[in-house]
Amino acid sequence: MELLERERELADLDAALDAAATGAGEVVLVHGEAGIGKTSLVRAFRRRVAGRARLHLGACDDLLSPRTLGPLRDAAPRGGPLAAALAGTDRDAVYDAVLDLLAEPSVLVVEDVHWADDATLDVLRHVGRRVADLPALVVLTYRDDELGPDHPLRPVLGALPAVRRLAPSALSREAVARLAGGTTATSAGLYRLTGGNPFFVTEAVAAGAEAVPATVVDAVLARARALPVPAREALEQLAVVPSGVDLALARALLGDLSVLADAERAGMIEIHPRAVAFRHELARRAVDGALPVARRMGLHAAVLAALLTDDEPDLARVVHHAAGAGDDAALARHAPTAAKAAAAAGSHRQALALFREALRTVPTAEERAELQEHLAWTHFHSNDRPGATAAGAEAVRLREELGDPVRLGQALSTLALQLWAALAIDEALVSADRAVEALRGAADPEPLAYALNCRGVVLVNLDREAEGLADVEVAMELGVESLRPLALIYRGRARWQLGDPAGREDIDAAIALAERLGRSDDIMTGYLNLASLFSRYARYEELREVVARMRAYVDATEYTTHARVVESFESRLKAQEGRWAEADAELRWGLDGQEGGGMVGRHALPTLARLAVRRGSEEAVDLLATAWTNAEESRALPPQVEVAAAEAEQAWLTGNPDLAAHARALLPRTVGPGRERERGELARWLHRLGEPVEDFPGCPEEFAAGLRGDHLGAAAAWERIGAPYERACELVDSQDPAAMLDGLVILDELGARPAAALTRARLRERGVERVPRGPQQTTRANPAGLTGRQLEILQLVASGATNADIAARLVLSVRTVDHHVSAVLQKLGVASRRDAAAALAELESA
Structure with a gap:
């Protein structure tokens, strides 16, 4: 069929390719509903690329669990560096190889990225953020009507700094009439049926019926039924394989490909140099959906048998067709390996689906126990606390039945971390203690080192640094090199929290060692702990630097838990700088009981609550209660102090001293080395409430000056830090009318209505006659109070x-x-x- 009404889109693609030729590469997003013509548009553009750039083609599949890095495997030149990198396990090597591939004039096309696996999305995000400096064009097609709010493609698209978006529209009445060979009047029924969707139009026209079919599926099936029996059977065989079928597999399934000639002439399939494919995925689905179940299972079994003749079959395809064939034995053999490979590549959504298939079919308790441990970590990285604890608990149950104390100790260690992450603190400590005791006599030192590390992680996060330090130091003495980075991280953090900032050297050494060992989890854990410490001790410039490194790292991975924590640090910096609306919007995920539950919530909820207090939000009371519950369940001092300080601030703003009860109760816990900032934070708000708190040795100057009564000095200190709200409050506390007016201007600019109202009242009490009214809360055009x-x-x-x-x-x-x-x-x-x-x-x- 003729390509109609796509001149503008083709011109845009040509312009993008011309720009890429000058070294200004970009990403082009071609999006729209199924059948709107994305593939036809890209196919037409591909013909224009010849002689101008190298073309690399890949597609994502609608498999039970998509192929890990599948479209890149399609696009990789055979025998080249990218193919070699994809055959290994080094994720960075894959990123580098893709960028090298695009270092010469190139077009990389990836179709149907709404079906992409997590690892592929990671690569596309990595490349998309760098393509502006390459002579390359990256073209991605996807169905935007399939992108729900939580679709994993959404954050990838949002992370791309600049893109060109093409959204092919439905065909006009005139175009439909042209394709149908009639007039707008004679084609009216066809236009009503299809809505101008090009695929629907061509299928209905090709069906050749005198009357327009009731549905487009009917049109597709009518065309298939008109084929000779051998061609129709071959078409049905291909229909159970999502996306294209490479020629080798097609020959294995069909023998002589000439059997497809009639289907090709009918326009149902296309044969390319490397693959056979239905002309449109909707047509494949129509044929597949019409198959009787028994027939479909047999066709899947044929594909499975053909795939397994390969020495290194694509395991995602193997699992998909084994499931389609109902072959549990094949699933038991291949699903575990496929699941572990997907998890190792960071494709956690795919790994979850594969683990479920594996657990449904593996025969022994030993195998199920191992898979449950892997599944627990996959849920952890996907930010699914209930799933992680359930899988960890099931692994322990199975290990207890099997009676192997070493394997039981390992499972208990894993469960301890999942329970801690879910804020089941008592259960986590019990599990960690059981693990260490079970492994003390083990001949192999590695399980005991792992158990000690896991308990150390829990203890240090509970501010029981001395106990945690003892555990990780014993773990290091056991000499297990692969576990040394984690031990160093928590030794460094424990030292710093005990008052020795040189503990940072341990964390830096841990990150360097983890990089040499290729332990990506430990690299990110090192960065996250550095960020926590820089935030805790107000080393904000260093915090910005490490957050930038963390952002680059999570942009190249699909570790949702890590990404959420990184986002929280970014947003907390914005909140401190006065970018309140932006920070509030970015932290709202913390209110999702699933997504913001557990230990991840402690990074978002205190800041959300404090912002609500400072903005005078009606949500403040509820947010404070939610944040306090989470912080208290975490048993960690920093989030408790942050929430208690926000409550004391609310007490100051509302004149209700009872709201500062948690701050008073926590103050004694903040005495000692490593706790000076927490103590200063609580003391300044209690001081504002008129309580007898004083400066103390080691108190940070921005707190100490205010506690001494030097509010202008404190304001200057907060200005150096870059915290406008804190500076404004100290100016207000100075009781100097000029300084108070300066503080009022800042508060009005921030939208800090409660503090601004308090300041106006104080100014009037001091006899200041001309107090600025400030901005009205709402306007006639905006009575809803929107920012x-x-x-x-x-x-x-x-x-x-x-x-x-x-x-x-x-x-x-x-x-x-x-x-x-x-x-x-x-x-x-x-x-x-x-x-x-x-x-x-x-x-x-x-």
Whole structure:
């Protein structure tokens, strides 16, 4: 069929390729509903690439669990560096090889990225952030109507610094008439049926019926039924294989490919130099969906048998077809290996699906116990606390039945960390103690070293540094090199929390060793602990540096737990700088009981609660309660201090000293080396409440000056740190009218309504006659109290823009826009985008 009404999109692709030829590469996103013509557009563009750049093609598959790095395996030149890197286990080597591949004029096309595995998404994010300096064009196609709010492609698209978006539209009535060979009048029924969707149009036209078929599926099946029996049977065999079938597999399944000639002439399939494929995925699904179950299982079995003749079969495909064939024996043999490989590559969603298949079919308790331990860590990295603890507990149960104390000790150690992450602290300590005791007499030192490390991690995170330090030092003495990085990390953190900042040297050494050993989890754990310590001890410039390194690392991985913690540090820095609305929107995930549950929530909830207090939000009371519950369950001092300080601040702002009860109770726990900042933080708010707290040895100057009454000195110290709200509060505390007015300006600019109101009252009490009124809380055009950014986003929502469109327009991540939209809907009291648009119309007419 002729390609119609795509001249503008082809011109845009040509322009992007011309720009790439000058070294200004970019990512082009081709998106739209199924059948809208994304593949046809890209196919037409590919013909224009010849002689201008090298072309690399890959596609993602709708498998039970997508192939790990599947589209890159498709695109990799055979025998080249990328193929070699993909055959190994070094993730960085894959990233480097892809960038090297694109270091010469190139076009990389990856189709159907809505089906991409996590590892592929990691690579695309990594490449997309660097392609601007390459002579290459990256073209990604996807179905935007399949991207739900939590689809893993969303944050990848949001992380790309600049993209060109092409959204092919439905065909006009005139184009439909042209394809149908009639007029707009005679083709009216066809247009109504298809809505101008090019695939639907071509299928209905090709069916050749005098009347338009009731559905497009009917049209596809009508065309298939018209084929000779051998061609139809061959078509059915290919239909059970998602996406394309490489020629070797097609020959193994069909023998002579000439049997496909009739199907090719009918336009149902296309034969390329490396693969046979249905012309459209919807056609494949239509044929596959019409197969009787027994017939479909037999066809899957044929594909499985053909795949297993390869010395190194693609295990994701093997598992998919074994499941389709109902071959549990094949699943038991291959699913565990496929699951572990996917987890090792960071494809955690795929690993979860594969582990489920493996656990359903493996025959022995020993195998199931091992898989449950792997599954626990996969759930952990996916930020699924309940899944992680359930898998860890099941592994322990199975190990107890098997009676092997060494393997039981290892399972208990893993479970201890999952329980700690879920804030089941008592259970975590019991599990950790049981593990160490079970392994003390083990001949192999590695299990005991692992158990001691795990208990040390829990203890140091509970601020029981001396006990944790003893464990990790014994673990190091056992001489297990692979476990040394984790021990060094927590030895360094324990030392620093006990008052010795030189503990940082241990963490730096741990990260360097982990890099040499290729232990990516330990690298990220090292960075996260550095960030926690820099935040705890107000070393903000170093915190910004390590957060930037962490961001680069998580952008190249799909470790949701790590990513959430990184986001929390970024947002906390924004909150300190006064970028409150942005920080609030980015931390809203902390209120999701699943996503923000457990230990991850302690990084988001205290900041959310403090922002609510400072902005005078109606949510403040509830957020403080939620944050305190999480912090108390964590049994960690930093989040408890942060929430207690926010409660004391609320007491100061509202004149209700009872709200500072937690701050008073915590103050004695902050006495001692390594706790000076926590003590200073609580002391300054209790001091503002008129309580008898004083400066103390080692108190940081920004706190000490205020406690001594030198509020202008404290304000200067906070200005050096870059904390405008804290500076403004000290200016207000100075009781100097000029300084207080300066502080009021800052508070108004920040939107700190409660502190600004308190300041105005104080100024009037001091006889200042001309106190600035300040900004009104709402305006006639905005009685809902939306921020400027929220009003802007509401207007875009009302215009019909998707969150991805808004993100591109405002240069924000899609995740940030998701949070902004949720906040807007909440403030408006509506549940849908349509209702939000109606609410905007009411606001504008009020």
